[in-house]
Amino acid sequence: MDPTKFRPSSDFNSPYWTTNSGAPVWNNNSSLTVGSRGPILLEDYHLIEKIAQFDRERIPERVVHARGASAKGFFEVTHDISHLTCADFLRAPAVQTPVIVRFSTVIHERGSPETLRDPRGFAVKFYTREGNFDLVGNNFPVFFTRDGMKFPEKHHAKKTNPKTHIQDNWRIMDFFSHHPESLNMFTFLFDDLGNPLNYRHMDGSGVNTYTLINKAGKAHYVKFHWKPTCGVKCLLDDEAVTVGGSNHSHATKDLYDSIDAGNYPEWTLYIQTIDPDFEDTFDFDPLDVTKTWPEDIFPLQPVGRLVLNRNVDNFFAENEQLAFCPAIIVPGIYYSNDKLLQTRIFSYADTQRHRLGPNYLMLPVNAPKCAHHNNHYDGSMNFMHRNEEVDYFPSRFDPARHAEQVPIPNPVLSGKREKPIIVKENNFKQPGERYRSWESDRQERYICRWIDALSDSRVTPEIRSIWISYWSQVKCF
16 A cells, blocks of 8 residues: 555554554553553543543534535536536536535534524535536625625624624624615525525525626626525425424435435526626626526526535535635636625635635535646645656746636726725615515514614614615615
């Protein structure tokens, strides 16, 4: 056996107990002591190693999306969109790409119930022939704030009070009263959709605006949408109390049991596209993450199907160590100037380096399945075997070369340094249209949730009047 190519695996378990370094352990039941009742000796290496390993079993919890479940499967192209993108995994119908998907709640801790009113994460990692592509989104197509500068504050306001460790409505109502762009997101969060029945019965969305580029270099803005083939279903408030009281992991269990029984969850991927040449002709900014793109103007175009047909083999290795980042893209797909996406490009990789270490992309669940090569090496927890003598570029001793150039968007940019608010805020139109599209009983449930939130004893008359003013402009009240 070549020790440099050996990958640690439980498949190679010894028939007897050993230490981490492979030394045999003749007693895994008792500590090494002075006599039968004397003190434990520091030289009991096996005991020290065992306790030290246990003390470090838990890695830092995700600051958001801590509670989640994963499954594996494939994505299959069903419709040709090669005129829009040169992405290899989208090159033709019938092409399949292995994937792993992680669903999650957002705000609460790793052990929290899956029945709390909260957005749900919907993140897909495509293992393509050109590297990984991470499509990191939620079950809602919009977000609370449009500028990444507000990303930490938004989460602080929705998380627990740092003094009491209790989630407070008054803190949420206070913060978002300063941000009327959040109204559209609240028409999803406080709607029935704010509490999905489970992970199988919910939509997914890339949320941010990306860019597709074809071989000729023509770019189109794109939004990604996942639609479950089994339909969208929700838990009403009293149902959530009942389900959460009997099983706080009901969505994780439902996902696992469904796949185990051969009832494979499936979603259809749709896209919406906008030609950037016409982005200024609408009453909203296509790069504003607090807005949806009207489907009557930008119809949903089917692309393919996502099927989850395998449960993870190990929850820690393929869920807790699973890491996503919107910066991880492939040729044919690029970013846009969506302000929140621009922030997420940095934030997600940064938090994974803190949580898992600088070499988190070497972990099997995060590593690409295609050949790859660079001079990034060493650092904490590096387990890549390297035998090269040349660790610089270029070199006449290393045949590695630049990859073939791929097209990226190339608009001409000009402007001065500033910290602006977008021109087309238009915060009230879409929330009003969405509210007025509901049946009266759904509207009533929505209003009752707002009454409950604004009835917090620490919500001041000023904050309450601001929200009533907002919803009056939306024409809900």
